[in-house]
Amino acid sequence: MAPAAKTQPQKKQQSLTSFFTPKTVNGLAASFEKQSQSSDAAGVKSRKRPPDQDSDEADDADDAQDKPQRTAKKPRLSSDDVEAQSPSPAAAPSTRAQRYLYDAAGSAPDADPNCARDDDDVTKWTNDELHRRFVKKLGHPDALSWRGRSSLQHAPAGEDDVDADEEEADDQPPAPVKPGKKNAKPAKLTPMEIQFLDIKRKHLDTILIVEVGYKFRFFGEDARTAAKELSIVCIPGKMRYDEHPSEAHLDRFASASIPVHRLSVHARRLVAAGHKVGVVRQIETAALKKAGDNRNAPFVRKLTNLYTKGTYIDENGELDQQADSASSAGYLLAITETESKGSGTDERVDVGILAVQPATGDIVYDAFEDGFMRSEVETRLLHISPCEFLIVGDLTKATNKLIQHLSGSSTNVFGDRSRVERVPRSSTAGAEASSHVAQFYADRLKDASADTLLDKVLHLPEPVTICLSAMINHLKEYGLEHIFNLTKYFQNFGTRSHVLVNGTTLESLEVYRNSTDHSEKGSLFWALNKTLTRFGQRLLRKWVGRPLLDRDRLEARMAAVQELVDKQSTGPVDELEKLLSSIKADLERSLIRIYYGKCTRPELLSVLQTLQQIATYYSTVGSSSRSPFSAGPLASAVSALPSILDSVVAYLEPINAQAARKDDKYGFFRSDHQTEDMQDHQLGIVHVEHELDSHRSVAAAQMGKTKVDYVTVAGIEYLIEVPNGDVKKVPASWSKISGTKKLSRFHTPDVVRLVAERDQHREALAAACDRAFKDLLDRIAADYQPLRDAVSALATLDCLLSLSKVAAQPGYSRPNFLPPCSEPTISISQGRHPMAEQLLDGGYIPFSTTLAHPSPLANLITGPNMGGKSSFVRALALIVLLAQIGSFVPADSLSLTLCDAIHTRSGAQDNLLAGESTFMVELSETARILRAATPRSLVILDELGRGTSTHDGAAIAHAVLHHVVTETRCLTLFITHYQNLARVVDGLDGVKNVHMRFKAEAGDADGHEDITFLYEVADGVAHRSYGLNVARLARIPKHVIDLAASKSTELELDVRRRRLQGACRMLNRVVSDDGSDHLQELVASIEQL
DSSP, rough: HHHHOOOOOHHHHHHHHHHHHOOOOGGGHHHHHHHHHOOOHOOOOOOOOOOOOOOOEEEEEEHHGSOOOOOOOOOOTTTTOOOOEOOOOOOOOOHHTTTOOOOOOSSTTTOOOOSOOOOOHHHHHHHHHHHHHHHOOOOOOOOOHHHHHHHHTTOOOOOOOTTTTTTHHHOOOOOOOOOTOTOOOOOOOHHHHHHHHHHTTOOOOOOEEEEEEEEEEEETTHHHHHHHHTTTOOBOOOSSOOOGGGGOHHHHHHEEEEEEEHHHHHHHHHHHOOOOOOOOEOSHHHHHHHHHHTSOOOOOOEEEEEEOOOTTTTTTOOOOOOTTTTOOOEEEEEEEEEEEEEOOGGOOEEEEEEETTTTTTTEEEEEEOOTTTOHHHHHHHHHHHHEEEEEEEEOOHHHHHHHHHHHHHHTTTTSSEEEEEEOOOTTHHHHHHHHHHHHHHHOOOOOOGHHHHHHHHHHHOHHHHHHHHHHHHHHTTOEEEEEEEEGEEEEEOOOTTTEOHHHHHHTTSSSSSTTTTOOOTTTTHHHHHHOOOOOHHHHHHHHHOOOOHHHHHHHHHHHHHHHHHHHSSHHHHHHHHHHTTTSSHHHHHHHHHHHHHTOOHHHHHHHHHHHHHHHHHHTTSGGGGSSSSOSSSHHHHTSSSSSGHHHHHHHTBBBBBBHHHOOSSSSSSGGGGGHHHHHHHHHHHHHHHHHHHHHHHHHHHHHTOOOEEEETTEEEEEEEEEEEEGGGSOTTTOOOEEEEEEEEEEEEHHHHHHHHEEEEEEEHHHHHHHHHHHHHHHHHHTTTTEEEHHHHHHHHHHHHHHHHHHSTTTTTTTOOETTTSSSSEEEEEEETTHHHHOOOOTOOOOOOEESSSSSSEEEEEEOOOSHHHHHHHHHHHHHHHHHHOOOOEEEEEEOOOOOSEEEEOOOOOGGHHHHHOHHHHHHHHHHHHHHHTTTTTEEEHHHETTSOOOOHHHHHHOOOOOOIIIIOOOOOEEEOOHHHHHHHGGSSEEEEEEEEEEEEEEOTTOOOOOEEEEEEEEESOOSSOOOOHHHHHHOOOOHHHHHHHHHHHHHHHHHHHHHHHHHHHHHHHHSSOOOOTTTHHHHHHHHHH
16 A cells, blocks of 8 residues: 555546546446456446336346347437547546446446447447436427437437427536636527527516426526415526626526416416416427427417406416405506695595406496595595506605505505506596597497497596506406406496495494404404305495495385395295305306406306206296296396396307316317317328228238237337347337337337327317317307396395395394485484394394484484493494395384485594694594585594594584584584583584493492493483593503592592582672573583582
8 A cells, every 4th residue: 555655646636536527428438448447447336227217128228138239320319418538638546536436337227347338238228318318307198209209210309399398408508607707608598598588578577487398487586486475496596687797607597397287376376476477388289390390499489378466367267265255356446646736735636547357347437536635545445445556657645655555565454465556647648548448449349339338438537538548558468458348337436326435434334344353254244245156245245335325226125135035935035045056156257257268168168057057947037027026126137037048058059068077178069069170180080090000910010920009108109019039020110119128119100100190180179179169258258248147137136135134133124214305314223233243142232312303413422431332323324334235224123314425533543654643634534524424424423532632622522513513414423522522512402412321339449430331322421431440451550540540539629629619600690690691501510510
């Protein structure tokens, strides 16, 4: 070992370098030379073998030593394996290093340590290795079969061949550039990456999902975003798309991948997270590409789909919603705004909105003027609950902050984060929008019957037209612009056929969501929702938010509910409930997907069969007079169903139901309804398969056998198995595909040609089947409106059935609507809170009250904290709301005139985004109510004036109460803790003092009173609020409560002393003067004592 120790450092370094240098497959020749020069290196045979070598190939390798050697051509290696074969200038490695050398020749399956490999063995091993790699990379058996045929024809392997595509490019990266090298040039892009960048630079705001072979992949920054949102692996690499020098040392893009069959799942998750998602697909198939002129070029890829939260309409359905989340309406709302006049608190703006629900085809619009509080904008946003905003032009600061507040948090009143997108608006937007909209409809509505619909669109207000034009351009990008052809479903939000329920009222009365966690449970909609279908659920949500003002429509709806209650458990009602329960599909959404051409075959079959079932059941109902129900809404809805039966049967006739359930495109149409192209390609496939069968005799003759059979292995069809002992008889033109230790499998040239021809027929047949299915969808889309009317009739029946289930609950009664000429009146006997009684285990203590002209117009409500004041006024408002929805109410009786609006001012918090204090918010809401209220309105004011000093607050509360009673003269419920206010209004005509009853009993030795809340409404004033009782319930420290009690006693004694002194002075005036003018004041002072 002494000589080894004296080896020069240079030679030692060369040995280590040689040891750590990776060897290539083409290094086999060098390995043979080393075997002849170094017996140590040749004598150590590696026991390694490629870990994913399949057993068949291993058997072939073991058997190769016993086979006769045959002359073969030079091996055709992949670009991965081609390197210069010049000898290394390094000296031979040391003996110690040679022990650890990886001998590529020795590790090959056919390696023989005792003799050199001949060219045939090298060729065999190389071909087997290449085959193993392609098996690993390619995704389906047809691709493997094609690869075998391709090698037979000696066609050059393109970078994007068949399904390998980017997978081959990944294995052949450009030579990496060292990070530290100056003036480093960016790595050369593959053709697929160039395709991707061309599309990406046109859609920088979009996450692109690219089809690459058998996977969908993300690249660059998109991969990092997808990995975060989808919890998948991101392979590091370039993140930027501009070839920045900082990433020149990276040879490929960062990437992440998902399986093909999970595309819809992951796309929905990305869209639900607020991203804009695009799908880039290969628009040509492998067999047709091979038969075309671009066989060696990359697959042609195009952006085929774009999705956002408001536009996700795909064949796999809408975004996943929670089971109780009907309030997630999926509207895309466009809004524009123009400053009209004023500034500060006098600011007035003109606003236009247009909301589209692509999943159902509903379109809502409005144009209005709004004040600096933006209460009108807020009301519409809370009603519509958009999941995506399209802002046209610049908005004022106040409107921007309102949208930011409503959409910027996942805990907002919408229950989810909303997406916001902005588009510019020119100074001549009005004229440009009118011209654009007119041209859009002129190209689409050709028939004469469309003139009235076109007139409706062209006479929209200018702000709405601007929004409509922007929305048309926006939806063109997603292929959904033809939703505006359905002008029948344009609805004006501001139509005064409904009760005005503003945004503040929706929140304070918890109409759609509770105020605790913003979930649906505990809301009015939750209490009423007994629907059986999704489309019925959506219609009921509209009914709840937009109560009726038309007494005749209300009476008709009430009559329908009453009839369903009276006929409960009878045949017609039971059958109706059974039919609605059997509807599993969301017919409304499925119809719009048919209209868009995005419906799947199983979904289409389900929709048509469901409509056929329902129309067939009511087929004997030719008119409303023959309906099993007598109430108008029920009879008209049932009679609308049979009208679609003939068209639905005609659409079902060409469909093979069994194949449609399996989503079998080839068997979807019955044989007598198939197109000529479909039949031609089916015959072509049969002819090719017949030729393949006949070819067996030819192959047998070439092998000198009487018969050969085809086998299918690993998905590769039409293989001919030959025992290894008979391989000599195989013609040279045959292509070996695979083998085992005992036999080999081949494709003949004719088999290769015929299988390729069959694949071309199959793919052409698939395209023909898709075209025929699209034509069927187009024919059904032409009948969209009558089908949609039938589904709307079903939704109406579902809603009425739901209201009848509510009405059948104990303690519910039908309200009595007084004639329109009657004075405003609300009279409730034994009323209850509709949600609280369902949530409370002990039930709800009922109340009775009356508001009427001329007295009492208003109730001034006092009582202890937590005594039930707010619950009482909300229950009254909810009962009125229920009555004008058309529902029975939780009361023994209710008589009322119709209210045109319900205004509430309840609770308060500051608005930091608008720079408004709590008291400012409180008074701004009050000012809006005073401007909007009419004698037919119901107004609820809860503790007005509490955000400032006692004297100022009491003065403001008194002035507001005086105004609504004497000027507006509307029905009012006014909650206060100001005792002096309760005394002052005793002389105000139309106001009545009521309080929430309680019992105060002597408590512990400290003198604290025990308060028992009775939750009953009684006449009179509650003289104390008992705030210290709430402090004890809140577990304020005892010494703090004791100090507060002593201070409260001192203040009460001081106030009482001052009142006594004032009463004495008043008495002196009465005695000394005439006294008639001061007598009433003296009585009031004595009562306050």
